[in-house]
Amino acid sequence: MDDIKTVAIKDRAYPKILQEIKDPPEILYYKGVLPTPDSLGFAIVGTRRYSTYGKRIATAIAEDLSDAGLIIVSGMAPGIDTFCHLAAVEKNKKTVAVLGTGVDERSIYPKTNIGLARKIVATGGCLVSEYPPGTQGAKFTFPRRNRIIAGLSLGILVIEAKEKSGSLITANFAKKQGKKIFAVPGSIYSANSKGCHLLIKQGAKLTESVDDIIKELNLPISFVQQKKISGDNPGEKLILNALREEALDIDKIIEATKLPASTIASSLAILEIKGKVKNLGANIYSICN
DSSP, X not given: OOOOEEEETTSTTSOHHHHTSSSOOSEEEEXXXXXXXXXXXXXXXXXXXXXHHHHHHHHHHHHHHHHTTOEEEEOOOTTHHHHHHHHHHTTTOOEEEEOSSOSSTTTOSSGGGHHHHHHHHHTTOEEEESSOTTOOOOTTHHHHHHHHHHHTOSEEEEESOOSSOHHHHHHHHHHHTTOEEEEOOOOXXXXXXXXXXXXXXXXXXXXXXXXXXXXXXXXXXXXXXXXXXXXXXXXXXXXXXXXXXXXXXXHHHHHHHOOOHHHHHHHHHHHHHTTSEEEEETTEEEEOO
């Protein structure tokens, strides 16, 4: 992880899409493999204080976009950013993390994501920064790096953001760069939805699935929706039906299916092994996409 490279704006290897923005970095410091000139990047950003709803959407859309051949670009911040990078590396797909610090491990923030940073590089992705090794994060470095997140991407999806959010700063950079902006709607009672709803009112594409992104960008990508996941026995079918609308904890699954707790526990374990459901943490389950 100590192999830090540089690329100058005049070099052939410098991402062409980033050269086209108003104020591209003169030099990029990076670890891993820079996206090739014909690579297609797409940014996904969101709040650090995420909900189960936000985590589920971030994971699902990042997985689907990775499968479609897009490189996920984000900022490796805690929360939504982290889940998007994880979704890509867990599928052994490339992802680009744009940092507001140096890319050396002593500087990376948050420290809890050093393991993730290593995985990003190991799966053919890249850590990128305009700041030299040894640069610690400051108030201005993180908002400033957001123009690079937008600059490396064809468009940007915001998943859960308050009205005053770093994610909206990234969306504003994207707008100035002429990029497509997408936003996921949420509850009108949720503070995390305020920023997304504001973007939608301003013209962002309301996004419910990866199809909305693929169609709006008019990309020459062969994207095939996965087959609807179904159960192999009556108990599995009841559990999957209960999870169709939203992620649920075990108590809610028991309530919805009327199945014994022991049956629910064993069935969920089997469904996890089969790759049909996933535990989002705290015994909250969702259907895999």
